Amino acid sequence: MTASPEDLFARLDALGIAHQTHQHAPVFTVDESTGLKAALPGGHTKNLFLKDKDGAYVLISAEAHTQVRLNQLHRQIGTKRLSFGSPEALLELLGVTPGSVTAFALMNDTGGKVRFLVDAALLACDPVNFHPLANTATTAVSRADFETFVLATGHAFETVDFAALA
Numbered sequence: 297m298t299a300s301p302e303d304l305f306a307r308l309d310a311l312g313i314a315h316q317t318h319q320h321a322p323v324f325t326v327d328e329s330t331g332l333k334a335a336l337p338g339g340h341t342k343n344l345f346l347k348d349k350d351g352a353y354v355l356i357s358a359e360a361h362t363q364v365r366l367n368q369l370h371r372q373i374g375t376k377r378l379s380f381g382s383p384e385a386l387l388e389l390l391g392v393t394p395g396s397v398t399a400f401a402l403m404n405d406t407g408g409k410v411r412f413l414v415d416a417a418l419l420a421c422d423p424v425n426f427h428p429l430a431n432t433a434t435t436a437v438s439r440a441d442f443e444t445f446v447l448a449t450g451h452a453f454e455t456v457d458f459a460a461l462a
Contacts, residue, residue: 298391301428304400304435311448313441316423319433322395338436339421343397345386345410349376353389357399357426358415362458372461373413373454391429398427399442400435402449412446416457 299307301317308315318336340360347353352375358364366378383394390397391404402412418424424442428435437445446453 299403299429301430301433304403304428307403307448308437308441308445311441311444313437313445315435315437315441317428317433317435322431336425336434336436338423338425339418339439340425340434341399341418343399343426345381345390345397346378347381347385348378352376353381353385353410354378354413355390355397355399355402355410356413356415356456357418358458359417359421362415362417364415364458365461368461369456369458373456396427396429396431398429399446400426400429402446402451405449405451408450410451411454412451413454413456414446416455417459419455 305315341357342360344356344364346356348370354375356364370376370378386397387393389405389410390401392398392401399412402410419439422439423436424439425434425436427433443453
């Protein structure tokens with residue numbers, strides 16, 4: 297069953313993770329959220345749901361302005377060439393739709409089918425901001441609590457320096 301934003305907030309509370317959520321109009325891209333980011337402190341993200349040629353899925357959470365070179369990334373992370381995953385697979389595996397991709401959706405991947413990668417540049421920020429399973433809000437958590445959340449979902453917390461790959 298797919299978690300709702302309220303389920304996410306309950307999970308954060310159960311893990312003892314302090315969080316603050318700001319409601320806003322829907323945003324679908326990094327560019328659309330520029331004004332919003334100026335009003336909210338911390339690191340803002342872009343999240344990419346990818347699939348390799350062998351069917352392996354990868355979720356990347358990067359600092360909003362980081363360049364992620366998909367044509368080179370597969371060599372660095374040991375996968376086949378990467379492309380964007382389908383909206384159907386996104387919904388099935390992470391329980392969200394395009395425009396709402398977020399690391400918080402890892403809580404929906406109970407089968408552990410999605411590999412998670414986080415940008416080293418994002419980890420230099422505190423707090424970090426993500427959509428809470430819907431693109432009509434932004435939720436901030438501390439960098440340390442973000443790692444706690446990811447690990448609690450059963451996923452590894454793999455850090456990649458995307459700037460070094462550029």
